[in-house]
Structure formats: C-alpha cells, structure tokens
Amino acid sequence: MNIGTASEKSGLPPKTIRYYEEIGLLKADRAGNGYRDYSMSDVHRLRFLQRSRSLGFSVEECRQLLSLYGDKERESADVKAIAEVKLAEIDRKIAELASLRDALRHLVHNCHGDERPDCPIIDGLAGNGTVQ
Amino acid sequence: MNIGTASEKSGLPPKTIRYYEEIGLLKADRAGNGYRDYSMSDVHRLRFLQRSRSLGFSVEECRQLLSLYGDKERESADVKAIAEVKLAEIDRKIAELASLRDALRHLVHNCHGDERPDCPIIDGLAGNGTVQ
DNA sequence: GATAATCCTTCCAGTTGCTGGAAGGTCAAC
DNA sequence: GTTGACCTTCCAGCAACTGGAAGGATTATC
Structure with a gap:
C-alpha cells in the first residue's frame, strides 16, 4: 500500500x-x-x-x-534484559499517570470555586514519589 | 532556594x-x-x-x-471542562501503556528463541484499538 | 584576605523530532 | 489529454530543549 x-x-x-x-x-x-x-x-x-x-x-x-x-x-537473554528495563519504565509511567488522574479528579470534585492560595492538591499533582 | x-x-x-x-x-x-x-x-x-x-x-x-x-x-466550570478532557486523555494513555506492557510481557515469556518470521505478538505491540 | 572552586547569570549556537512548502513526477477519472 | 489527488525530494522553520562561552557571586581553603 x-x-x-x-x-x-x-x-x-x-x-x-x-x-x-x-x-x-x-x-x-x-x-x-x-x-x-x-x-x-x-x-x-x-x-x-x-x-x-x-x-x-x-x-x-x-x-x-x-x-x-x-x-x-x-539473543533471547538480551531481548529479555531490554524488555525488563522497559517494563519497569512503563509501570512507572502508568503509576504517574494514575496519580495525575487522581489529582485532577480530586481538583474537579473538591476544589472548584475554592480560592485557597495554597491548595494542598498541588502536592498530589506534583506527586510525592522520589525522583528517579 | x-x-x-x-x-x-x-x-x-x-x-x-x-x-x-x-x-x-x-x-x-x-x-x-x-x-x-x-x-x-x-x-x-x-x-x-x-x-x-x-x-x-x-x-x-x-x-x-x-x-x-x-x-x-x-471559572470553576471552565476548570472542570479542561480537566475532563485531560482526564479522558490520561485514561487513554494509561490503557495504551497497559497494552504495551502486556505485549512486552508476552514477548518475553512466550517468544524468546522462537524465530517465526511474523510473530503474531506484533499485533499486540502495535495495539488493536482505533486510531483517534 | 587572596585564591580557587562552585555556583549563578545571559546569550548564542546546536540537536531532536518533526512539519510546512516548493518544484516536479505519477496515476485515476472525466 | 487534462484536471486533481496522490507521490517524490529538498530545504527551511518550529518546538523543546541542551551545550558552551564569558563573566559575576558565593563559598571553601590556604
């Protein structure tokens, strides 16, 4: 084609x-x-x-x-090694997206109209895990 | 700082x-x-x-x-609208990452050493959902 | 307190990963 | 046979950094 x-x-x-x-x-x-x-x-x-x-x-x-x-x-061992590194990375990305999603949901449901200057949700949005 | x-x-x-x-x-x-x-x-x-x-x-x-x-x-309605679009996008990304991960796992567990010229896993890796 | 190392500043140039547009060849429909 | 939608290459520009130079500020060491 x-x-x-x-x-x-x-x-x-x-x-x-x-x-x-x-x-x-x-x-x-x-x-x-x-x-x-x-x-x-x-x-x-x-x-x-x-x-x-x-x-x-x-x-x-x-x-x-x-x-x-x-x-x-x-070599299949080679494939396996590379794939495993990528798998871990994908899992990390999924976890980060999930936390981003939860934070956004929280923002939508709990914070509209509220004008607190330092919304604690920022913590959620920014994530609390360690930097790799 | x-x-x-x-x-x-x-x-x-x-x-x-x-x-x-x-x-x-x-x-x-x-x-x-x-x-x-x-x-x-x-x-x-x-x-x-x-x-x-x-x-x-x-x-x-x-x-x-x-x-x-x-x-x-x-406006809170504005925030909500933007957030909702992003939420849908995040969910889509999570689903794509999950399918990528499953395909990689499958590759590692079932395909090492196998030299089939057209591994059916390619389907999984490439994903079967519709293109947005 | 001089000196050296490590920060910080701005500016300019280069890289990655596309993306748009020009100039021209190919093909399918009328 | 010509119009229009495709395809080709090439070259230029944009997005999002990234590296390096030139120089000022801060901190550590002698």
Missing part, C-alpha cells in the same frame, strides 16, 4: 513516516514507480511507533523497543 | 527550568544578587511539569494543566 494508506492506518502523518525512514527507523519497499510500498507488518510497526512516541518514549527508545521483535539474530 | 536546589528537588535540569521561565511557564522571584529564588510551591509546579512532560503532554498542554490550579480567577 502507498504511504497515504499507511498513514491512515497507523495514525502517523506521511511526513513523519518519511522522517522515520530517513533516520533508519523503518525502511519501506519501493514500487516500480518509486513510491514507497508498505505491508501490514510495516503498518503494525508504524502504529507501534505512534503509540510509544505519544507515551513519552524517545525515538532511540522506540528503536530499541522495535528491535525486540524485529531482530531475529538477537 | 537557588536554581540548583530546585533542580535537584524537581528532577528538571537548570537549563530546562530557565527555558520554562523564558517561555512564561513558571517565573521565579529574584534574590538581591540576581539569582532566581524558588519556593516549595514552585518546586511542586516544576515537579509536576517534569512528570507531565515525560508522559507525553506538550508544553502547551502542561500550561493548561498548570492553569487549572494556578489561576484563581478562572
């Missing part, structure tokens, strides 16, 4: 897809006319990139994550 | 803190010697910025989120 279709299916703009190819994240086949040609497997990878980028992973981290299932030669 | 201490407490580099001031996200008081002077309340806001930025919110979104508890003049 052409880049436009791959864009629709993955949620990434064509510009971004071309950029990812330029930096070597995901290179596509070319059709006879020079157009990029994407398979469903490519679309899955693009969609994966769209998600992980929007969740705060850097392009380099996405490259690593992609390599987890893209590199057939990689 | 000085910018170095605020940096340690918030997890944001001094450079980034100065940048946030430059773009009007969080302006600090100045001490007699010209040094920036941060209160604990400032640190809470910085920490909040650190978290929400690392979770994929844009600076403009962070500005909105900050305004939810920073702007005393804002």
Whole structure:
C-alpha cells in the first residue's frame, strides 16, 4: 500500500513516516514507480511507533523497543534484559499517570470555586514519589 | 532556594527550568544578587511539569494543566471542562501503556528463541484499538 | 584576605523530532 | 489529454530543549 494508506492506518502523518525512514527507523519497499510500498507488518510497526512516541518514549527508545521483535539474530537473554528495563519504565509511567488522574479528579470534585492560595492538591499533582 | 536546589528537588535540569521561565511557564522571584529564588510551591509546579512532560503532554498542554490550579480567577466550570478532557486523555494513555506492557510481557515469556518470521505478538505491540 | 572552586547569570549556537512548502513526477477519472 | 489527488525530494522553520562561552557571586581553603 502507498504511504497515504499507511498513514491512515497507523495514525502517523506521511511526513513523519518519511522522517522515520530517513533516520533508519523503518525502511519501506519501493514500487516500480518509486513510491514507497508498505505491508501490514510495516503498518503494525508504524502504529507501534505512534503509540510509544505519544507515551513519552524517545525515538532511540522506540528503536530499541522495535528491535525486540524485529531482530531475529538477537539473543533471547538480551531481548529479555531490554524488555525488563522497559517494563519497569512503563509501570512507572502508568503509576504517574494514575496519580495525575487522581489529582485532577480530586481538583474537579473538591476544589472548584475554592480560592485557597495554597491548595494542598498541588502536592498530589506534583506527586510525592522520589525522583528517579 | 537557588536554581540548583530546585533542580535537584524537581528532577528538571537548570537549563530546562530557565527555558520554562523564558517561555512564561513558571517565573521565579529574584534574590538581591540576581539569582532566581524558588519556593516549595514552585518546586511542586516544576515537579509536576517534569512528570507531565515525560508522559507525553506538550508544553502547551502542561500550561493548561498548570492553569487549572494556578489561576484563581478562572471559572470553576471552565476548570472542570479542561480537566475532563485531560482526564479522558490520561485514561487513554494509561490503557495504551497497559497494552504495551502486556505485549512486552508476552514477548518475553512466550517468544524468546522462537524465530517465526511474523510473530503474531506484533499485533499486540502495535495495539488493536482505533486510531483517534 | 587572596585564591580557587562552585555556583549563578545571559546569550548564542546546536540537536531532536518533526512539519510546512516548493518544484516536479505519477496515476485515476472525466 | 487534462484536471486533481496522490507521490517524490529538498530545504527551511518550529518546538523543546541542551551545550558552551564569558563573566559575576558565593563559598571553601590556604
């Protein structure tokens, strides 16, 4: 399929897809006319990139994550090690989002109209965990 | 406190803190010697910025989120509307992270050493929800 | 109290990750 | 066969930092 279709299916703009190819994240086949040609497997990878980028992973981290299932030669212990680091990071992100959500909910339900100068909710919004 | 201490407490580099001031996200008081002077309340806001930025919110979104508890003049209905949109977004991000995590776990437990050319897990990694 | 180390300041330049626009080739429909 | 929607490359600009220089302030050491 052409880049436009791959864009629709993955949620990434064509510009971004071309950029990812330029930096070597995901290179596509070319059709006879020079157009990029994407398979469903490519679309899955693009969609994966769209998600992980929007969740705060850097392009380099996405490259690593992609390599987890893209590199057939990689040692399984190696895959496991990288995946475990990323798993911990994902769990941390989920916990932070949950605390952000709870704080916002609290703000909406308990603080509207209240004009206290130092709302204790700020603590919740800012989070109380340790800085990594 | 000085910018170095605020940096340690918030997890944001001094450079980034100065940048946030430059773009009007969080302006600090100045001490007699010209040094920036941060209160604990400032640190809470910085920490909040650190978290929400690392979770994929844009600076403009962070500005909105900050305004939810920073702007005393804002109508409570307005706060509620903005907060509700952000809450939905946060829930979506949590769901995406959970699916990313499950897929990675599955990869680690079920796919190591296996060299199938088109691992069905790619589906999981790429996610099956609709593109927003 | 001089000196050195460590902070802080501003300013300017570079990086990352896109994003918009120009100039031009391809394709499908009328 | 030409219009319009696609695609191509290339180059420039923007967002959000990040590094480094040049210089002033504070703290520690001799």
